[in-house]
Amino acid sequence: MIFFINIKKYLPFLVLFSLISCNKTDWRENFKEVNKSPFGTFIVFNEAEDLFSTNDVHYLKENIYDYLFYHVESDDYVNYICIKSSAYKLDVEGLTYLLNQVKLGSTAFLSLNYFSEHLKDSLQFTTKNLDEDIYSPEELKKLNGTLYLENKDFKNQPFLYDRNIRKNYFDRIDKENTVVLGTIDVDGIKQPNFIKIHHGDGAVFLHTNPVVFTNYNMLNGRENYVENLFSYIPSGDILWDSQIKSSMFTNRDNDKKDSIFKFFLGHPSLTWFLFVSLFGLLLFMLFNARRKQRAVPIIKPLQNSTVEFAHTIANLYLKEADHKNLVDKKITYFLEKIRDKYLIDTNNLNSQFIEKLALKSNNDLASTKYLINTIIALNKKTECTDVELMVLNNMIEKFFKK
Structure with a gap:
């Protein structure tokens, strides 16, 4: 077979x-x-x-x-x-x-x-x-x-x-x-x-x-x-x-092992004790079942879980090893902040844009040019490594410290 x-x-x-x-x-x-x-x-x-x-x-x-x-x-x-x-x-x-x-x-x-x-x-x-x-x-x-x-x-x-x-x-x-x-x-x-x-x-x-x-x-x-x-x-x-x-x-x-109830029922005095106890329990539940004032619940204020949420999302991306997705989001956030803080159009990342950005952000022209060229290169890639992600993050943080 x-x-x-x-x-x-x-x-x-x-x-x-x-x-x-x-x-x-x-x-x-x-x-x-x-x-x-x-x-x-x-x-x-x-x-x-x-x-x-x-x-x-x-x-x-x-x-x-x-x-x-x-x-x-x-x-x-x-x-x-x-x-x-x-x-x-x-x-x-x-x-x-x-x-x-x-x-x-x-x-x-x-x-x-x-x-x-x-x-x-x-x-x-x-x-x-x-x-x-x-x-x-x-x-x-x-x-x-x-x-x-x-x-x-x-x-x-x-x-x-x-x-x-x-x-x-x-x-x-x-x-x-x-x-x-x-x-x-x-x-x-x-x-x-x-x-x-x-x-x-x-x-x-x-x-x-x-x-x-x-x-x-x-x-x-x-x-x-x-x-x-x-x-x-x-x-x-x-x-x-x-x-x-x-x-x-x-x-x-399991049948050979006497249960505790079988032991109680095997002795008349213990049997009466068991029934009296059960009857007393029923009386207690009957008279204690009247409506009582409910306890006032303690309502805790809503906590700001923004940081925890960010950590959760970051761990998710880290676990999935989707470095390209994180690179794209870092670039989008960077360009959005440039438009909001320096009022510069980011549609065309040419030499004029680099000079204007370096002047308004008080960064030197060489480092600004290197950062923008890095962004352009990473945008063209379909996959990115964790090293490229870390380098881009460090460059952006250093740029905004000026």
Whole structure:
């Protein structure tokens, strides 16, 4: 199965990442399908229908347990995909239900930083994460890595990643039922990070570096690795789990924890205290709801924000690096001030104009001539540098100091 990801239409994201400074970009790993930040999965999520063009892609808006229970028959074959840091909403009962479906011939593809103990025990594998104590974006940025695929078409072909690649790999596997499909370089030794575990009539694909599916790597020439990973998924309907909701039936952890109200209602004396307190609160609100004199609002005088506005506009032009626009405005302001202050016509900047301007402004003829010739030259240009802008500004300020 061959996939093609159309990265061209996502090039604006790449431009955006390069233009926005690091302190304004959210570099946290969120793996959210609706998030366009570097480490969201917006691109691969929206390309899923093209990646699996022969299959029907269903985006789960309910827990996988609830979906399988209501919509999937025991003889239906599906392909389940989950790309997250940890699939914490896939609890023990939901995972058991999913593995039972895999036994009947379905496929599960999970790319996670952390696998649950129940999944490890069920499929007989363990993992080792040498960077499990690293969480901050600044520290993760330093973690580069090299990944490999064991397929003969890609064997020994390195896939280089420049950040957020944890040394996370499978430490122990059941070799009778497991095939190593990919590895990661850990201190010069190739360790398995992508495996296929045969489970009944189906298979479970496990991958330890979900960051490879994020927008950052999709836009930096590493989409081929993701295409190769997905090529192992057989034909069939795709269930893409965005981990939106917990199960309505299996998530009983919160039910086991008694709420404070349940504790109060479990003791008669506390129950009466609760009801008396609520009744007293209602009486207080009832008698205190009468109309009261409104507080006289303090109206602050309008502030002169001219300087702040000028700074804002200047910063805008500076950020856009539109030096030509600023040069034109400086020249327009200069000529307007000449007309207003010295009553000189500025339509023709000839030698007579220069002599008259030098005489009325008390500037020497040479410097005045140099200034006007500079203005004429800059007017003819289509682009200007920041150096030319600064030189023009200094010349104009020096001219008016006379």
